[in-house]
Amino acid sequence: MFDVIVLGGGAAGFYGAIHIAERNPKLKIAILERGKEVLTKVKVSGGGRCNVAHAEFDPKEITKNYPRGERELVGPFHTYCSGDTMAFFEKRGIQLNIEGDGRMFPATNSSQTIIDCFLQETERLGIKVLKNSSIVGITSLNEKKENGDYAWAIKTIRNTYQAKKILVATGSNPKIWELLRQMGHTIVAPVPSLFTFNIQDERITGIQGVSTNASIKIIPSKVNNGKFKAALKKYSIQTSDLESEGPLLITHWGMSGPGILRLSAWGARILNDLNYKFSIKVNWLPAYHEEGLLRQLQQIKEVEGKKTILRTKAFDLPKRLWGSLVKAAQISDTDKWADISKIQLQNLAKQLTGSKFRVDGKSTFKEEFVTAGGVDLKEINFKTYESKILPGLYFAGEVINVDAITGGFNFQNAWTGAYIAAQAIAKP
Numbered sequence: 001m002f003d004v005i006v007l008g009g010g011a012a013g014f015y016g017a018i019h020i021a022e023r024n025p026k027l028k029i030a031i032l033e034r035g036k037e038v039l040t041k042v043k044v045s046g047g048g049r050c051n052v053a054h055a056e057f058d059p060k061e062i063t064k065n066y067p068r069g070e071r072e073l074v075g076p077f078h079t080y081c082s083g084d085t086m087a088f089f090e091k092r093g094i095q096l097n098i099e100g101d102g103r104m105f106p107a108t109n110s111s112q113t114i115i116d117c118f119l120q121e122t123e124r125l126g127i128k129v130l131k132n133s134s135i136v137g138i139t140s141l142n143e144k145k146e147n148g149d150y151a152w153a154i155k156t157i158r159n160t161y162q163a164k165k166i167l168v169a170t171g172s173n174p175k176i177w178e179l180l181r182q183m184g185h186t187i188v189a190p191v192p193s194l195f196t197f198n199i200q201d202e203r204i205t206g207i208q209g210v211s212t213n214a215s216i217k218i219i220p221s222k223v224n225n226g227k228f229k230a231a232l233k234k235y236s237i238q239t240s241d242l243e244s245e246g247p248l249l250i251t252h253w254g255m256s257g258p259g260i261l262r263l264s265a266w267g268a269r270i271l272n273d274l275n276y277k278f279s280i281k282v283n284w285l286p287a288y289h290e291e292g293l294l295r296q297l298q299q300i301k302e303v304e305g306k307k308t309i310l311r312t313k314a315f316d317l318p319k320r321l322w323g324s325l326v327k328a329a330q331i332s333d334t335d336k337w338a339d340i341s342k343i344q345l346q347n348l349a350k351q352l353t354g355s356k357f358r359v360d361g362k363s364t365f366k367e368e369f370v371t372a373g374g375v376d377l378k379e380i381n382f383k384t385y386e387s388k389i390l391p392g393l394y395f396a397g398e399v400i401n402v403d404a405i406t407g408g409f410n411f412q413n414a415w416t417g418a419y420i421a422a423q424a425i426a427k428p
């Protein structure tokens with residue numbers, strides 16, 4: 001019998017348990033984890049470095065990184081945000097370094113630092129960590145009025161435990177979602193988020209590793225225009241949500257990088273509906289529109305007439321990409337500016353500002369991925385993270401229908417939810 005049982009020994013579960021114990025050291029707390037190890041996602045996170053948070057300290061601004069949860073998280077981030085996460089780790093002797101793009105990592109560049117911190121804290125605070133304890137049943141004893149204060153029975157493959165309050169932090173686990181559904185919660189169907197785009201196209205073949213800043217837009221492919229429009233309506237997505245500007249990385253399989261990952265997150269549901277077959281339009285020179293660029297190219301043609309186009313460093317673009325786009329505009333390796341026709345010049349302007357690519361499928365982004373979907377946000381009180389349907393049951397982390405773009409925001413959702421739930425749970 002425990003005062004509090006935390007379901008799931010991941011990021012949110014540990015952070016929650018530690019804060020419950022800190023707030024109320026008298027409570028008897030257990031974490032139930034199905035695996036033989038805890039914190040396995042933390043271990044592999046950020047390519048093994050653990051991108052623990054993001055240096056965005058404005059509660060309203062940070063919510064813009066959450067395709068699901070943007071509105072609901074404003075209040076919680078006013079209570080607990082990235083600065084609080086930094087303070088938590090710093091208080092425990094872990095320095096977090098901020099990289100140029102705002103991502104925060106432990107100075108050791110090792111996720112094990114975060115894991116060690118959590119394990120030491122649970123030990124210090126007397127929290128029981130029960131591994132190999134896959135949860136197979138959650139029963140509310142309140143309804144049956146069987147057992148006084150002990151409102152919950154949690155059945156694992158080995159034992160049944162009782163608790164006064166429970167914190168569900170089981171991440172994207174379909175079995176737990178099914179149990180919650182049976183208990184009256186609505187579960188928004190899970191779909192993957194944060195993935196890279198599979199593209200087979202001559203223009204990007206052989207130039208993998210090239211990275212540049214680009215603006216990218218998801219557009220319907222020729223065959224699924226109707227389906228695309230219907231999906232936009234179904235999920236209340238604006239076409240502007242399906243546009244992004246940021247680093248784009250060409251890979252062996254297609255395209256990746258923050259610009260693409262951002263689109264995969266905002267488009268997670270609609271792209272799933274389209275079976276990951278759609279098109280994108282890439283502007284490799286986001287400062288230009290097609291017409292303005294054409295005028296610029298005409299000027300270059302007049303001034304640099306004798307120069308070979310391929311060898312001209314006309315724009316801030318990686319050489320190999322420039323070569324590939326020049327070729328796609330039907331311009332040969334030896335053509336000089338003075339030699340090319342108006343049509344070739346127009347082709348080049350089109351390629352540079354609006355290259356269309358057909359996407360056929362997705363690949364996993366190894367450094368971070370996440371699932372969109374989970375417990376419907378309407379059924380959670382965001383002042384406490386308590387279920388509105390099952391009093392005494394609290395949520396934190398990926399189990400709820402919140403997910404973010406890459407950059408440390410997914411962990412911040414886990415830390416913030418766990419902290420707020422912990423304060424409510426630990427209150428006498």
Ligand SMILES: Cc1cc2nc3c(=O)[nH]c(=O)nc-3n(C[C@H](O)[C@H](O)[C@H](O)COP(=O)(O)OP(=O)(O)OC[C@H]3O[C@@H](n4cnc5c(N)ncnc54)[C@H](O)[C@@H]3O)c2cc1C
Nearest residue numbers: 008010011012034045046051135171368397398408410411
């Ligand atoms: C490869 C990878 C890299 C990532 N890198 C980053 C990153 O750098 N930065 C970032 O912000 N986000 C990152 N993420 C996302 C981040 O890891 C998650 O958003 C975060 O871990 C969610 O925390 P959670 O506690 O809700 O879920 P989890 O961390 O998944 O923890 C849930 C725990 O519950 C346990 N569990 C599930 N079902 C049961 C059951 N039936 N019984 C008992 N236990 C159960 C699981 O085994 C697990 O230990 C990454 C994700 C992946 C997959």
